[in-house]
Every structure is written in structure tokens, then in C-alpha cells.
Amino acid sequence: MNLRKTVCEELLKGIKSSCAIPSQPEFDGVTKEDSPECPSCLCAIPSQPEFDDVLVWGFAYPISMNPTQLLQDLVRIPSVNPMGRAVSGSIYFEGRMTEYLENYFRNLGVRYQRQPVTLGRDNILAWYQGSGSCTYMFEVHQDTVPIEGMTIDPFGAELRDGKVWGRGACDIKGGMAAMLHAFTRLVKENPKGAASVILACTVDEECTFLGVQELAKQNWGVDYTIVAEPTECNIVDSHKGVAGWSIRTEGRACHASNPSLGVNAVYRMAKLVSVLEEYAAILPQRSTDPRLGSATISVGEIHGGVSPNTVPDQCVIQIDRRFLPHETCNQVQQDLENFLKNDPRIDFPFICDPIGKACPPFEPRHSKEITRRLGIAIDSVRGSHQVGSVPYGTDASTLSQAGWPVVVFGPGDIAQAHTKDEWVETSQLDLAAEILYQLATRQGDR
Ligand SMILES: [Zn+2]
Numbered sequence: 036m037n038l039r040k041t042v043c044e045e046l047l048k049g050i051k052s053s054c055a056i057p058s059q060p061e062f063d064g065v066t067k068e069d070s071p072e073c074p075s076c077l078c079a080i081p082s083q084p085e086f087d088d089v090l091v092w093g094f095a096y097p098i099s100m101n102p103t104q105l106l107q108d109l110v111r112i113p114s115v116n117p118m119g120r121a122v123s124g125s126i127y128f129e130g131r132m133t134e135y136l137e138n139y140f141r142n143l144g145v146r147y148q149r150q151p152v153t154l155g156r157d158n159i160l161a162w163y164q165g166s167g168s169c170t171y172m173f174e175v176h177q178d179t180v181p182i183e184g185m186t187i188d189p190f191g192a193e194l195r196d197g198k199v200w201g202r203g204a205c206d207i208k209g210g211m212a213a214m215l216h217a218f219t220r221l222v223k224e225n226p227k228g229a230a231s232v233i234l235a236c237t238v239d240e241e242c243t244f245l246g247v248q249e250l251a252k253q254n255w256g257v258d259y260t261i262v263a264e265p266t267e268c269n270i271v272d273s274h275k276g277v278a279g280w281s282i283r284t285e286g287r288a289c290h291a292s293n294p295s296l297g298v299n300a301v302y303r304m305a306k307l308v309s310v311l312e313e314y315a316a317i318l319p320q321r322s323t324d325p326r327l328g329s330a331t332i333s334v335g336e337i338h339g340g341v342s343p344n345t346v347p348d349q350c351v352i353q354i355d356r357r358f359l360p361h362e363t364c365n366q367v368q369q370d371l372e373n374f375l376k377n378d379p380r381i382d383f384p385f386i387c388d389p390i391g392k393a394c395p396p397f398e399p400r401h402s403k404e405i406t407r408r409l410g411i412a413i414d415s416v417r418g419s420h421q422v423g424s425v426p427y428g429t430d431a432s433t434l435s436q437a438g439w440p441v442v443v444f445g446p447g448d449i450a451q452a453h454t455k456d457e458w459v460e461t462s463q464l465d466l467a468a469e470i471l472y473q474l475a476t477r478q479g480d481r
Pocket residue numbers: 176206207240263264
């Protein structure tokens with residue numbers, strides 16, 4: 036039985052956030068008889084707020100309508116980015132997450148499309164066609180960082196102390212749950228004059244940004260884009276760029292019982308790393324930006340040798356360099372190599388290679404209007420917002436470089452991202468979902 040209901044005024048004004056009132060009878064599995072009444076507006080509250088039935092081709096599918104429940108579903112589906120390592124196992128890559136999203140969109144009855152990025156790794160996009168003239172894209176990455184060293188069940192999705200715990204809860208499955216919830220509400224309620232929304236779920240944000248690079252190649256007819264990352268529901272319009280390099284030293288292997296016959300590549304690398312540490316200490320004076328702060332460099336990995344009784348003939352380090360809008364990736368690599376080569380301690384050759392494509396710096400070049408619109412939506416729900424920059428890289432810079440008006444926004448605090456006991460507060464999920472819905476439905480702001 037279906038029952039068409041009117042739109043709850045309080046919901047539209049952002050006074051409350053949990054009163055889902057479907058206005059499209061084909062998406063409505065709630066009957067008035069089953070439902071208690073909302074005390075403040077007398078609309079019907081679905082008796083099972085976590086689930087509604089969606090009818091697609093005569094079949095009913097459960098579609099989660101609670102951001103917390105949605106997030107728990109998402110955390111339970113591993114989508115670990117191997118971060119360039121030669122690892123294998125069912126937890127790696129985004130395939131199972133993409134499949135979940137495909138089923139979700141199919142069951143919701145919306146148009147969706149996979150966009151192949153690389154072998155077995157697809158972006159997936161879904162469309163809500165509103166009757167308004169504006170089109171937003173909600174962009175969110177499907178992958179998470181690895182789980183080594185975690186002290187909680189990475190895929191347990193435990194709900195405790197008002198938080199959901201697990202890998203990706205904060206970065207950025209929490210943001211995905213908020214976007215999915217807002218998108219689903221738009222589809223189910225189909226409010227008059229709402230903007231169209233494309234929900235784009237990309238791959239490989241945590242390593243080499245392959246998904247967003249593929250996404251940016253096409254014109255999707257989008258006016259404004261929101262990229263999900265943990266910003267505590269504030270607006271981020273700028274960040275540093277991220278470049279990565281590997282540096283390799285070579286030597287000559289021999290038996291460790293007579294090391295003078297060989298050349299030890301690890302000793303060479305030790306000297307090089309010492310010089311790099313000095314470079315890292317002076318870099319903040321060499322390169323700074325009034326808005327974004329100083330450039331930084333960090334050695335994150337070192338690998339060398341094959342056994343204790345062999346003099347190693349190779350040693351490799353991996354370096355992370357955060358760069359500023361006035362710098363280019365080639366310039367900063369050249370600067371580093373010159374610094375090393377000009378030091379008398381580096382009296383041996385080394386090879387420096389970029390790791391993947393750099394994430395460019397993100398500047399507020401095209402984002403004035405989307406910052407204004409999103410600011411109004413945040414204020415309508417929470418009362419205030421901040422606009423600022425962050426030190427970490429996001430998919431937003433690639434889209435901005437392609438000329439897209441884009442800002443970063445999402446639930447949770449970056450301090451909880453990538454941690455051994457990652458979590459996000461459920462109140463942040465609800466807040467973000469409501470703000471995104473308000474952004475798409477507010478009529479007076481355009
Ligand atoms: Zn992220």
C-alpha cells in the first residue's frame with residue numbers, strides 16, 4: 036500500500052533531519068496505519084526508520100535510509116588501496132564496493148554508469164534528475180588506506196559511544212554515507228525544483244588519484260562539485276599539492292664475510308637520507324605561502340638488501356613532498372636533486388623517479404559561488420560555518436585544474452582519518468547528510 040504525503044516544512048527548513056517523507060508513491064512502502072505521528076509536524080514517521088522498501092520492476096528491495104546504518108554497511112565492505120604494494124587478497128581494491136553501489140543504484144531505480152579506470156577498477160556514477168536548473172556533483176572516493184597496525188576490527192563497523200568504528204569510517208565512507216543518504220532522499224522525495232545531482236564514486240584517491248583523473252576527462256554537465264573529505268562539515272577551498280618520488284642507490288653485492296669486495300647501497304642511502312633530513316629542516320624557509328603555510332618533505336619508506344649475509348646492491352626510499360601553488364612538480368623535483376648533488380657527501384649516483392602523477396595544489400579559483408551556496412546550506416542547518424584550507428591532498432585539485440567549480444566538505448575530523456582506531460561521530464553523519472540535502476533543495480538561494 037502506498038500513501039502520498041506532503042513535504043514536512045520543518046525538514047525543509049533544517050529544523051529536524053530524521054523525518055523521511057517520501058512524496059513519490061512508487062518509492063513509498065510505509066502506510067499511515069503502520070506509522071506513529073511526528074510530534075512536531077504530524078507527518079508520518081516510518082515505523083522502520085532504517086529501511087524503506089523500494090519497488091523496482093515489481094520487486095521490493097531494502098534501501099537503507101539511515102546514514103549510520105549506511106556507513107556500517109560501507110565499512111563492512113573492504114576496499115583497501117594496496118598503495119602500490121604487490122599484495123593480494125580479498126580486502127584489496129574497490130571491486131566489492133563498486134558492486135555494492137551498483138546494486139544500490141539499481142535497486143533505487145536510478146540511472147547509473149560504470150566508468151572503467153584501470154583493470155578491475157571502475158568509477159561509478161548515478162543520476163538524480165531534479166526539476167531545477169542547477170546540477171551538482173557529489174564526488175567521493177571508494178578506497179581506504181591499509182589496515183596494518185589497527186587496534187580495532189577494521190571491518191567490524193561497531194556502533195559505540197555515538198561513533199562508528201572501522202577503516203574508512205572517517206575517510207571517507209562516512210562522507211559516502213552522507214552523500215548516499217542525501218541522494219536517496221532526493222530520489223524518494225523528489226522535491227519540487229530541486230537541483231539535479233550526480234553522485235560520482237571514484238577509485239584510487241589514496242594513492243595515485245587515477246579515478247578522479249578519469250572522471251575529469253569528461254564533461255558531465257555539472258555546475259558545482261562537492262568533494263567528500265573529513266572537514267567537520269566546514270568548507271575547504273584550498274590545499275597543498277602532493278608529489279611522490281622514489282630514490283634508488285645502487286652498489287655491488289658480495290658475501291658479507293668479505294664486505295670490502297662489494298659496494299653497500301644501504302650505506303650510500305644512509306648518507307643521502309642524512310642530507311635529505313637537512314633539506315627538510317630548511318625547506319619551510321625556502322618555500323612558504325601565506326594561506327597554506329610551508330612546503331614539507333618526508334621520507335616515508337626505506338627498503339634495501341636481501342639477507343644479513345649479503346652486501347646489498349640496492350636501496351630505495353619513498354618520499355612525500357607537499358608543494359605550494361607557486362611551485363611546479365618538476366621544479367621541486369629539480370630543486371631536491373640539485374640540493375643532493377651539490378652536497379660533497381653524495382659522491383655516488385642516485386636515481387630519482389616520480390611515483391604516479393602528482394596531485395596539484397588546490398586554489399579557490401572557481402569556487403566563490405559554490406562556497407556561498409554551501410555556506411548558506413550549512414548555516415541553515417547548523418547556524419555557522421568556516422571556510423579554510425587543509426594540509427592534505429584531495430580529488431578537488433584535479434577537478435579545479437580542469438576548470439570545475441569545486442569545494443571539499445564532509446563529516447568527521449581529519450585527525451581520525453587513517454588512524455589505528457578510526458571512527459566518526461554519527462551526529463556528524465546526520466549533519467552532513469542534511470546539509471547536502473538542503474544544498475540541493477534550497478530554492479531561495481539561486
Ligand atoms: Zn579521503
